[in-house]
Amino acid sequence: MAIPHPDPPGRRPTAPGDDAPPGTPATGENVCRTCRGTGRVEGRRCEDCGGSGIVTEGIGGA
Numbered sequence: 832m833a834i835p836h837p838d839p840p841g842r843r844p845t846a847p848g849d850d851a852p853p854g855t856p857a858t859g860e861n862v863c864r865t866c867r868g869t870g871r872v873e874g875r876r877c878e879d880c881g882g883s884g885i886v887t888e889g890i891g892g893a
């Protein structure tokens with residue numbers, strides 16, 4: 832599932848926990864399950880969402 836994709840200019844960088852780049856159809860932003868939206872895990876930046884607390888995931892189907 833790890834598909835390399837460039838960071839779209841003008842948007843926040845994609846995070847390792849993202850299923851798709853922001854703005855991709857049929858995806859939406861979700862609270863990161865790893866850090867529960869805090870952006871931090873055990874005092875360190877959450878690697879799944881890149882510290883944003885938000886990940887982009889596919890909606891339905893997938």
Ligand SMILES: [Zn+2]
Pocket residue numbers: 863864865866867868869870871877878879880881882883884885
């Ligand atoms: Zn996170």
